[in-house]
Amino acid sequence: MQESALKPGTRVFVGHRSELPDGTQRIVSVPGGEIGVIAHGGHLYAYRNRCAHQGGPVCEGMVIGRVMAAMTEDKKMLGEYFSESEPHLVCPWHGMEFLLESGESAVDPRFRLHRHEVVEDPDGTVHVVI
Amino acid sequence: MTETPVRPDPTLRATYRDVDTGSFDTRELLANARRQAEERDLDRMLVVDVDAHHYETEAWSEIVTYLEDPVLQHLATAGRHPSLAKTSAFLPTQISGQQDLAGRVSRYTRRHLEKLDAAEESTKSNRTAGLARRAMEMMSIDYQILFPGLMLNLGLHPQKEFEVAVARAYARWLTEKVIPADPGLRTMLYLPFNDPEASLELVKEFADAPGVVGFMVTATRYKAVHDNAYMPLYAELERRGKPLGFHAVFHRADRSFEQLNKFISIHSLGFTFTNMIHLTNWIVNGLPVRFPGLDVVWIESGLAWLPFLMQRLDHEWALRSSETPLLTRAPSTYIREMYFTSQPLETPEDLSILETTFKMINAETQLLYSSDYPHWDFDVPSRIYDLPFLTDQARRNILGLNAARLFGLPTEPRLDPEYLRGGIR
Numbered sequence: 360m361q362e363s364a365l366k367p368g369t370r371v372f373v374g375h376r377s378e379l380p381d382g383t384q385r386i387v388s389v390p391g392g393e394i395g396v397i398a399h400g401g402h403l404y405a406y407r408n409r410c411a412h413q414g415g416p417v418c419e420g421m422v423i424g425r426v427m428a429a430m431t432e433d434k435k436m437l438g439e440y441f442s443e444s445e446p447h448l449v450c451p452w453h454g455m456e457f458l459l460e461s462g463e464s465a466v467d468p469r470f471r472l473h474r475h476e477v478v479e480d481p482d483g484t485v486h487v488v489i
Numbered sequence: 490m491t492e493t494p495v496r497p498d499p500t501l502r503a504t505y506r507d508v509d510t511g512s513f514d515t516r517e518l519l520a521n522a523r524r525q526a527e528e529r530d531l532d533r534m535l536v537v538d539v540d541a542h543h544y545e546t547e548a549w550s551e552i553v554t555y556l557e558d559p560v561l562q563h564l565a566t567a568g569r570h571p572s573l574a575k576t577s578a579f580l581p582t583q584i585s586g587q588q589d590l591a592g593r594v595s596r597y598t599r600r601h602l603e604k605l606d607a608a609e610e611s612t613k614s615n616r617t618a619g620l621a622r623r624a625m626e627m628m629s630i631d632y633q634i635l636f637p638g639l640m641l642n643l644g645l646h647p648q649k650e651f652e653v654a655v656a657r658a659y660a661r662w663l664t665e666k667v668i669p670a671d672p673g674l675r676t677m678l679y680l681p682f683n684d685p686e687a688s689l690e691l692v693k694e695f696a697d698a699p700g701v702v703g704f705m706v707t708a709t710r711y712k713a714v715h716d717n718a719y720m721p722l723y724a725e726l727e728r729r730g731k732p733l734g735f736h737a738v739f740h741r742a743d744r745s746f747e748q749l750n751k752f753i754s755i756h757s758l759g760f761t762f763t764n765m766i767h768l769t770n771w772i773v774n775g776l777p778v779r780f781p782g783l784d785v786v787w788i789e790s791g792l793a794w795l796p797f798l799m800q801r802l803d804h805e806w807a808l809r810s811s812e813t814p815l816l817t818r819a820p821s822t823y824i825r826e827m828y829f830t831s832q833p834l835e836t837p838e839d840l841s842i843l844e845t846t847f848k849m850i851n852a853e854t855q856l857l858y859s860s861d862y863p864h865w866d867f868d869v870p871s872r873i874y875d876l877p878f879l880t881d882q883a884r885r886n887i888l889g890l891n892a893a894r895l896f897g898l899p900t901e902p903r904l905d906p907e908y909l910r911g912g913i914r
């Protein structure tokens with residue numbers, strides 16, 4: 360693949376939507392690195408496969424709900440549970456967690472993943488935009 | 490975003506792969522570390538990793554064959570097949586299975602799936618060296634000092650003869666089987682510190698063994714470093730020019746830590762607190778004055794504890810110098826002459842805090858890059874390389890030249906950039 364062919368805005372083929380059921384994490388090679396496409400909850404998300412922390416392959420990590428704390432009304436701790444509405448993408452290098460929806464760090468605004476647009480054509484072809 | 494071209498060009502059918510959690514390969518996990526190394530030309534710079542780990546528990550069946558005492562040897566194998574050899578009689582354990590963040594840090598649960606080439610898979614020691622080799626090559630590390638894992642708490646074993654026996658078996662196994670298997674590997678050997686005489690004997694026996702660049706005391710133990718029994722050991726290390734490292738660790742059996750319920754709490758405090766105790770004793774009892782030629786290295790406590798301890802000790806010393814008769818200058822001035830490994834390097838939002846810390850500890854000459862790979866909070870070399878306040882010389886010193894000077898290593902990179910870029914086996 361020619362580097363010159365991949366100007367910003369270029370679409371890179373990912374696959375057919377039917378090949379990307381929930382739970383798929385597809386890593387697409389592009390010049391200078393990789394883009395990860397993650398299928399979760401009926402949506403496709405794409406991020407640069409380089410973590411905002413130290414550069415780890417963040418798109419290859421676990422997708423898991425945010426851990427929440429349950430308390431009684433008088434602030435006694437009952438325990439912990441997984442959020443079903445806030446999936447996190449967790450980098451496998453050190454475990455930093457990012458909001459799957461936006462790529463922002465779950466806790467530290469200094470860290471944010473580089474997001475890529477995902478385009479799904481009517482025929483089901485999926486591309487990411489560099 | 491502009492939308493060109495509209496239709497996919499067949500040449501843009503990029504190669505892709507789907508994440509497969511049923512396999513594991515260091516070269517895939519650390520592919521971005523390789524990219525970082527190439528972007529920064531680290532392959533043409535000396536990088537020494539002063540603290541990395543292997544899993545001695547995964548090679549235990551080989552290590553126990555070096556136990557010299559037949560009774561202990563029998564206990565280790567329980568008279569059974571070597572694959573059934575148990576660590577639990579020898580290595581104190583604790584509730585600690587949370588290091589991998591419940592599987593979020595993938596290498597803990599998957600590293601056993603990694604396949605090396607046939608020669609490296611032929612023995613557990615070769616596999617140990619082979620895994621280290623891959624990590625070094627991916628991170629552009631020329632030399633790596635390997636430390637064990639569970640053995641870091643061996644100093645808590647109730648039978649000190651076990652500590653001595655395991656330390657000797659480990660020293661022989663590591664120096665005969667692992668270190669010779671890769672030219673990049675070095676060790677600061679585990680000292681059975683509960684037995685000062687045995688520690689001295691181990692230094693005498695192994696100081697000149699290939700790859701031994703120093704010796705190491707693990708920080709979870711209850712025998713103070715200034716005990717007179719250790720003076721012959723320190724004198725011997727000083728005479729031989731071998732640095733003494735203190736490797737931080739924690740143990741939940743320490744009563745003051747029993748209240749700390751979460752791993753984040755005990756790891757944050759434990760890894761600094763245990764080294765604070767030994768460093769405080771080291772200074773207050775004048776060991777830098779007694780052994781001015783003995784280099785000491787404080788390993789895996791990060792750096793933020795040092796500004797605290799320097800200020801605190803200086804403050805009290807100014808008022809209570811009667812308790813420190815050997816000290817002729819402020820405690821912090823001795824600390825500035827010691828060595829420190831960099832990991833886990835803290836990340837304050839205000840970088841001037843880190844810059845001040847570097848100044849306080851004379852980082853340009855005293856700081857030693859360390860990865861701690863493969864542990865959960867490892868640091869890639871780019872952590873040091875990318876610090877905006879470092880001069881080029883400071884960066885080179887911290888990444889490799891300080892360690893080369895301290896441990897007598899070559900000052901040129903060992904790994905061949907052409908080989909690294911051609912694809913690592």
Ligand code: FES
Nearest residue numbers: 410412413415450
């Ligand atoms: S590189 Fe992703 S968590 Fe550190």
